[in-house]
Amino acid sequence: MVNVLLLTDVSVVRGGNTILDSVNWSVDDDQRWVVLGPNGAGKTTMLQIAAAIIHPSSGVAEVLEEPLGGTDLFELRPRIGFASTAMARKVPANEKVIDVVMTAAYSVTGRWNEEYEEIDERRAQRVLTEWKLGHLAARKFGTLSDGEQKRVQIARAVMTDPEILLLDEPASSLDLGAREELLQLLGGYASESGSPAIVMVTHHVEEIPRGFTHVLLMSEGRIVSAGPLAEALTSEALSTTFGLDIELTENDGRYSARAR
Ligand SMILES: Nc1ncnc2c1ncn2[C@@H]1O[C@H](COP(=O)(O)OP(=O)(O)O)[C@@H](O)[C@H]1O
Numbered sequence: 580m581v582n583v584l585l586l587t588d589v590s591v592v593r594g595g596n597t598i599l600d601s602v603n604w605s606v607d608d609d610q611r612w613v614v615l616g617p618n619g620a621g622k623t624t625m626l627q628i629a630a631a632i633i634h635p636s637s638g639v640a641e642v643l644e645e646p647l648g649g650t651d652l653f654e655l656r657p658r659i660g661f662a663s664t665a666m667a668r669k670v671p672a673n674e675k676v677i678d679v680v681m682t683a684a685y686s687v688t689g690r691w692n693e694e695y696e697e698i699d700e701r702r703a704q705r706v707l708t709e710w711k712l713g714h715l716a717a718r719k720f721g722t723l724s725d726g727e728q729k730r731v732q733i734a735r736a737v738m739t740d741p742e743i744l745l746l747d748e749p750a751s752s753l754d755l756g757a758r759e760e761l762l763q764l765l766g767g768y769a770s771e772s773g774s775p776a777i778v779m780v781t782h783h784v785e786e787i788p789r790g791f792t793h794v795l796l797m798s799e800g801r802i803v804s805a806g807p808l809a810e811a812l813t814s815e816a817l818s819t820t821f822g823l824d825i826e827l828t829e830n831d832g833r834y835s836a837r838a839r
């Protein structure tokens with residue numbers, strides 16, 4: 580068991596507002612976490628720390644056993660896979676799908692020559708196939724459906740074989756079919772031996788894939804509940820997190836929630 584993320588008393592203050600408030604959290608490589616909380620709870624900010632994109636205002640954040648601040652971020656970042664809508668917006672609409680995925684590798688190796696190009700292309704094609712995108716490799720990113728674009732973002736994030744995979748709302752805005760297809764792929768990936776630690780931010784308990792093991796509930800920059808799903812995901816904890824009387828039900832490893 581290897582620790583991949585360790586936050587100790589981590590706070591983030593921006594423009595006088597405390598966005599993360601003394602957060603303590605530990606993620607090991609055999610854990611698959613879901614992070615739930617209302618808009619503005621600080622979920623994306625916490626992922627940005629885990630992705631070594633920002634530093635805490637105070638406290639200590641260790642990513643892959645490297646304390647942020649004491650580490651060369653350019654060596655650390657390729658070991659982290661990060662997929663978010665914000666990142667997808669930066670992809671030019673006319674970029675070929677295979678290139679969207681392959682460029683993740685170029686930022687790792689920092690090399691560009693024929694030899695690497697071929698190896699990377701083969702790997703990108705394999706990753707695309709794993710995420711059911713193999714037939715779309717030559718298509719332009721902008722012509723894909725929402726569901727396909729989300730899967731391309733994840734394929735790009737896993738292209739470098741990261742040690743921690745961070746997903747910020749990968750299922751948001753998907754229709755039922757696309758959501759279920761994505762959850763099936765994510766659940767399968769999460770359960771594979773050799774898959775990395777995963778942290779997935781979502782707004783809905785319905786989007787927790789099978790195979791995920793832990794949950795972190797947060798509200799107003801603070802952790803409400805964290806731990807194994809069976810212990811930490813309760814009607815009471817959800818009610819506190821969302822400020823509403825919520826009833827949680829579980830059925831064969833999938834969850835649903837509604838106001839009481
Ligand atoms: N650069 C910033 N300056 C000031 N406030 C910010 C900044 N970025 C985010 N925030 C605020 O921090 C809070 C948490 O944001 P975020 O981490 O994106 O939450 P979540 O992802 O849970 O919706 C929000 O209230 C947001 O408005």
Ligand SMILES: [Mg+2]
Binds near residue numbers: 622623624747
């Ligand atoms: Mg967010």
